[in-house]
Amino acid sequence: MAQPDAILRWYNDETFFSLCSRQHQFLGHLDTSSTLKWLFGSPRCSTTHDLPSNLCSLDSRMTACWGDATSIILEHTILPLLIPFQSRDRIDNAVLAMQSPSIGSIKYSLGLVTGRFGAEHPLKACTSCMREDRLTCGAAYWHLSHQYPGVVLCPVHELLLKECIVNRQWSGRFKWILPSEELFESDSPPYPSDAAKNALKKMSEAILDLVHDGKSRCFDPDSVSNVYKDALDLLGASFEIRERTANSFAEYASLIQPYPPYTSLPTTPSKASAFISQMTRKVRGRCHPLKHLVLITWLFDRLNMFIDQYDARSKAGLLTKFSNAAFAKNNLQPTTSEMNTLVARRPKKLKPQLRVAILENLIKGEAKDKICSKFRVSISTVNRLLSSDRLVKTSRQEKQLRKNLRTYRAQWNSVIKENSQMSTKELRSRTPNLYAWLYRNDRDWLLARNSELPCGRLGNYSSIDWDKRDIELQNLILSTMHRAYGEYDQLRISKTALFSLVPSLSRLLEKRTHYPKTRLLIRELLQRTG
Structure with a gap:
């Protein structure tokens, strides 16, 4: 046996x-x-x-x-590194996929494919x-x-x-x-400087800490973005401080950017600002955990500092929710019959001529305080009279709306003229009340006007110069081969050797419609071997 x-x-x-x-x-x-x-x-x-x-x-x-x-x-x-910033459903689906015969689209669902840190x-x-x-x-x-x-x-x-x-x-x-x-x-990449080494060590420590915590908890994405906002608000909200903040983050990201998988991190203030904006706005999709950890190590230095702030904010939110519920329970509004019993209304009458005169002034759009002083009546009398006549009230509202539209449109056009290079979001942060009024009352005009402004968001494929990227990738292959082999005119190189020299090639060439010049160069190099 x-x-x-x-x-x-x-x-x-x-x-x-x-x-x-x-x-x-x-x-x-x-x-x-x-x-x-x-x-x-x-x-x-x-x-x-x-x-x-x-x-x-x-x-x-x-x-x-x-x-x-x-x-x-x-x-x-x-897997424990990839799940703490995911929903409970996605975590359960990921574990189930690894137990099943095939992992399927687990890498896409966890944000690895689209996270720009690589799914390999x-x-x-x-x-x-x-x-x-x-x-x-x-x-x-x-x-x-x-x-x-x-x-x-x-x-x-x-x-x-x-x-x-x-x-x-x-x-x-x-x-x-x-x-x-x-x-x-x-x-291999050059050995890091002391500053870069400290940044890489900080990232490694945060990753291992997240793995430890990721086995027992998951973070709510809206709460996470709010913790980032709170920390950034403490740095200051002025335009100059925001610029310094973007510069600081770009400098920090530049320390670790030469080392895979961090090569897609922003290294300029404008791209850094876009990165921060993406992490602090309302969550719209899946996000790679390294995006969170890069921002956390820059803002909080260590993961446990972030977790303390997250827990404190979550606890405060629960206390507010419970206190509001208790207040609503202990302060129930009285019923209509109780109100009628408690408040005895005293009837008032206006003489017909006085009533007609007030209504005529209201139709003309005259200010209420002027009507009060002119006819010697209280503001409550004017309001009650206005409420009792629907046609007058509607006419007055339409006139007031037209007047406000002219005023607020002119103000928004003036703001755009003074800051023509700013995006809608930047202009909105400067005049929040003006933007809010127009959004509520004149949304179609506002959106049409805003469509003419710079978008202010980086990362959209429509703004990428693919020809330039193609040439840069060609130069990267040639320079790497020259550094590794010297003269390579008659060199025979295999596909495995070429892709090991430039590990990012396989990821960059996944989209068949991009990098045509690079693909031609690769075919020429491999044909020598054949």
Whole structure:
């Protein structure tokens, strides 16, 4: 009778993919499908290294040693980083997707595809950790703390993490692998300056703190944006202070922008202002957690400071809600019959000639205070008389509205003329009362007038110079090849080698209608190999 296969145990801070890769080597399997069958019962099922799927199909021997599907997801994958800023429904759907045969559109639903930080999460390792693992454990393995998106420095040794060239979008089929020096990219970013290193360390600490808290809570998006607004309001609300704030954030983002996955962060004041505006307005879609953490580490320095402010605001909101409910309960409005009993109304009469004279003045649109002094009546008498005659009241309202429309339109046109380069949002912040009146009473005219203004929002594809981006990507490929190989006129290079030199290529070339010149260059380079 054949002996059952031995099942390995978890190492400290190990990913699920790493344990499966160690098991693959221990079993001596020659192909990936053999280990897939051993794990899940079928060689045709699929999984990935970052967000593995099919975990409910794990053999019962594995779950007895490694834990159930939920514990594996929350303790040995990167999902806990991606869910704290999501709704409870999305979190439950993500966990369910990882338990199912396919993760489906989980990366899109969590905001990874559209977040500009990349939905591909390459395997990463620290060379010092690898040496220590071989001495203490007998083999190097993939540390979970290294795999979280945004962790660029090893939390222990503070060295730049190396990115693996296997299991990438451009590297071929899925493989079970463990860290090894020959699997890493030869070209790595320059070692960061002291300021950049401190910023990257701060981001890594915030990421690991969020992972710890993300397993037990999720943040309400509206409350999060309000906490950001409160913190920014403390810095000041004037136009000059807002400019300094944008400059400060652009400088902070510039420190970490050279290091993937932060390459899309804003490095100019105008783009920084747009980024802050996006994070503080009403939430309209999914948002990558790194967007939140970049803003949090800049505004609050540490995640726990943000959480304290969030909890305090949430608690204050609940107290206000309960106090308002108690006040409404204890101060019930009296009924109509009670009001009639409590207040004895005294009838008043106006002589017909006086009544007609007041109504004529009201129709002409004369001010109420002038009518009061002219006919020696109280303002309540004028109001009561106006309310009793619907035609007079309607005529007066229409005249007053036309007068106000002329006045407020002229004022808004004047504001636009004085600040012709400002967007609608910036003008609205300068004259909120004027904008509110026009929005309530003359919305069609206001929106038509505002459509002629600068939008003030960056990031729309319509404003992107794709030809310029195409040329820049071409130059990036050529300069990288020159730096790596020197003269490359007769160089033969494989697709894997080319994409490992420029890791962002696979993401940039996903849209087939963009970068035609770059695609032509790549075809020419690869044809030499063929």
